Amino acid sequence: MQKIAELPVDEDLRFFVRWIILHRVSIRVVEERGVQVVYVDNSMARDVQSVLMRYSTDPEFRTTVRSEVEHKSRPLEIAKWHTVTRPAQAWVVAGLIAICAFVALITSLGSGGPVLRALTFADPFHVVDDTIRQRLDVILLNITEGQLWRFLTPAFLHFSMMHILFNMMWLWYLGAMVEIKQGRQRFLLIFMFSAILSNIGQYLESDQLFGGMSGVVYALFGYCWFYDRRFRPVFRVPDGLFIFIIGWLLLGYTGWADAYVGKMANSAHLIGLLSGLLLALLPSRRGQDSEQQLLHP
Structure with missing residues (x-):
């Protein structure tokens, strides 16, 4: 020193x-x-x-x-964030939450029907995807047949009330901060990048019947936590909360999770987290990222 x-x-x-x-x-x-x-x-x-x-x-x-x-230094500042932010301030995040709620309603929380088939990564009535090779063929099929929305729309599907409430809480908690502090373009970049990659990764691991915004949520956790350490404190995600999320990710790979929580989209979670960490390497103009910028107010 x-x-x-x-x-x-x-x-x-x-x-x-x-x-x-x-x-x-x-x-x-x-x-x-x-x-x-x-x-x-x-x-x-x-x-x-x-x-x-x-x-x-x-x-x-x-x-x-x-x-x-x-x-x-105010206690619980980050915990109060979502209670003082109005939907009009983060209307992109609010819109995504509304879409998820609407999709959950019309699909009866993923119980079935033509809307569910239209939003899954692949139509189970039209494809065979029992092997990795077949799933790779389905990915190419989605591209050649112009069904590009299927790379994104599984993020809007949820299969239980706990599933959607948990994801929407964190989407609002973190997504609204990114949208307000760094702009809608930055948030949409995180959303699109992490949703598409985590959906592809999860499809290659399992099959077409998966969904949820959790890949995006993990991306937001990774982005907000690492951005604060890469540039300057903007989001202030506590280390303890980030450790909890990592623990939850690891828990998904155990038999306990399948038995007591239900099958978790482990690949979507992991790829989402890595996507967020990667995007956190990009500085934000609105964020005044570098320490030198911050030290010259």
Whole structure:
């Protein structure tokens, strides 16, 4: 670490230190020879030094830093997000939730019928897909016959009330944050990319009778969690919640899940998560991603 400043011991740096930590920059303040000495990562030394000078001399900026720290430190802030966001603020996510609810209604939660057959990855009455080779042929068939919607529409199918409620809760919880903070285009990129890949992966593992938004949900978890660590805190998904989701993913590969929860779309979950992690490598213009951008407010 590099020393960037020596300040009087009576200068209060608590909020500044917490603000820097919020932006994933390592900082250490120690008392040496009667003064406070500030150390930070070598790569960020010049930027943090510049901001510290402003913090020490600009009362308005100091107030802004304190307000941001206090706001970000409110307990259960992320848990309250979905209760203060209105559908009009994230109408794409709200629309997807409405579509899922409508599909669940007209298919009686995936019980059968022509609508279900139209939305599954393949029409079970028209294809044979008992082997991987046959499923690969079905994928090509969907393309050559122009049935491209089948790569996406299984995401709208749900087979129980718990299934749809669980997925819609997380879709709103995470998807609305992405849409509002980084825009509809970024959210739609995550949705389309993860839904198509997770549906293809799940079809290759099982058969055409699967569905759910869980591949997209896992993608959103992976995206939000990794984006905060790759660039700067935007979504603030707690580590404990992410660990829980990983545990749930691993649980799907055990016999316990099949016996007590029901058959889970393990490939869709895994591919969705990897899709989100991959997309988190892309910076967002609306997000002001880099630490340097953030340290020059």
